[in-house]
Amino acid sequence: MTTHADLGLDLDVCDTDAVADRRDELVAAVRDHAGTIAYQLAKLQGGDYGRQELSTPGGTWTVKHEAGELEFLLFSPKSGSDVYVISTQQPPDPADLATALDDYANFVAAWNEWVGSLSGVLDGVSAEFPEPDSTDGIVAERDRVLDRVRETCSVMAGEIYRYEGDNYGTFTARVDGDRWELKWDEGTVSYLRVGGSGGLYILSQYEAPSAADVREYADSFRGFVEAYNEFVAELESDLAAVEL
Template identity: 85%
Template sequence: MTSPSDVGGEIGFDIDVRDVDAVADRRDELVASVRDHAGTIAYQLARLQGGDYGRTELSTPGGEWTVKHEAGELEFLLFSPNRGSDTYVVSTKRPPDPAGLATALDDYANMVAAWNDYVESLSGVLDGVTADFPEPESTDGVVAERDRVLDAVRETCGVIAGEIHRYEGDDYGTFTARVDGDRWELKWDEGAVSYLRVGGSGGVYLLSQYEAPSAADVREYADPFAGFVEAYNEFVAELESDLTRVDIS
C-alpha cells in the first residue's frame, strides 16, 4: 500500500505547511492587551452613563468603533472600517481574524483619541449648575385631612356592611345604589368592608384593601357619599315596610 508521503514524493511535492501557532499566539497577545486597555474605557463609560448596560460609538478617519459594556466590564469592541468587513476586536465569542485585527489596530489609537475628545467635550458642562433647590412642601396636612374624611366614610360603611351582613346572612355580598348618575358599590366580607367604589369597574375606590384614593377624589365624592347613605336608609325603610305587610294569621 502506498503511503501519502510516498505519493507526495512521487509527484514532486516538497512544500512545508506553515505552523499557525505563532500567528495565533501573537493575535491572542494583542487582543489581551486591547481588552485590558479598552476595558478602562468601558469602565469609565459605565461610570458616565450610570447603568448596568451601555454602549457608545466613536468615529475615526478609518471608520467607526463601538464600545459596549456590561456592569462596567468590556463586553465587546467592534471596528467597522470605511471599507471592508466588521471586526470584533474583543468579544465573548471568538477571536478576530488576524488580518481584520491588523486593520483595526492601525486605527485603534484614533479611537482612543476620539474617546478622549468626547470626555474633554464634557469638561465643565456642569459648571455653574446650582444644587440649591427649594425645600419641597410636606403632604402631612393633606394626608391628615384625607384620612380624617376616609375614617368617617370607613366607619359609616362598616355599620352598613355589618347590618346588611346580619340581614342577608351571607358571608359575602354587595350593596349598590345610584347617586347623581354615579353607581356606588359597597362590597362586604363577613360583615367587614372590602371596598367602596364609585363609577363601576373602572371607577374610583374610596375604600379598598390596597391604596388610598387621591385627595382630589376624596374631595369630589365626600359630599355625594351622603346620598349613598341616604340610599341605604331608603333601602332599609323599604325592607321595614315590606316586613310590616307580612300576615301570618
C-alpha cells in the same frame, strides 16, 4: 496502504498557533485597555448597564458595560462587516481584528474628546434649591376624610353581611352617573370603588387615592350612602308586608 504522497497530497500545512496566539494577546491587551473606558463610562452613566457610540474616521465604535465591566467592544467600519473586538462569544477573525485595531487609536481619541466636551458642563450650576413644601397637612386632611369613609363603609358592610349571610358580596349603586361598588369580606370592607372595573379605588388594600380624587368624590359618597339607606328602607318595607 495509500499515503498522502500516493494521492499527491505531500504538502505542508501551516500551523495557525502563532496567529491565534498573537490575536489572543492583542485581544487581551484591548480588553484591559477598553475595560478602563467601560469602567469610566459606568461611573458617568451611573447605571448597571450602559453603552456609548463614538464616531471615528474609520467608522463607529460601541462600548457596552455591565456593572462597570466591559461586555463588548464593537467596531462598525464605514465599509465592511461589524467586528466584535471584545465579546462574550468567539474571538474576532485576525484580519478583522487588524482592521479594527488600525482605527483603535482614533476610538480612544474620540472617547477623550467626548469626555473633554463634558468638562465644565456643570460649572456655575447652583446646588441651592428652594425648600419643598410639606404634604403633611394635605395627607392628614385626606386621611381624615378617608377614615370617616371607611368607618361608614364598615357599618354598611357589617349590616349587609348580617342580612345576606354570605361571606363575600357587593353592594352597588349608581350616583350621578357613576357606578359605586362596596365589596365586603366576612363583614369587613374589602374595597370601595367608583367608576366600574377600571375605576378609582377610594378604599383598598393598596395605595390611597389622591387628595384631589377624594375631594372630587366626597359629595358623591354621600349619595352612595343615601342609596344604601334607601336599599335598607325597602328591605324593611318588604319585611313588614309579610304576615305569619
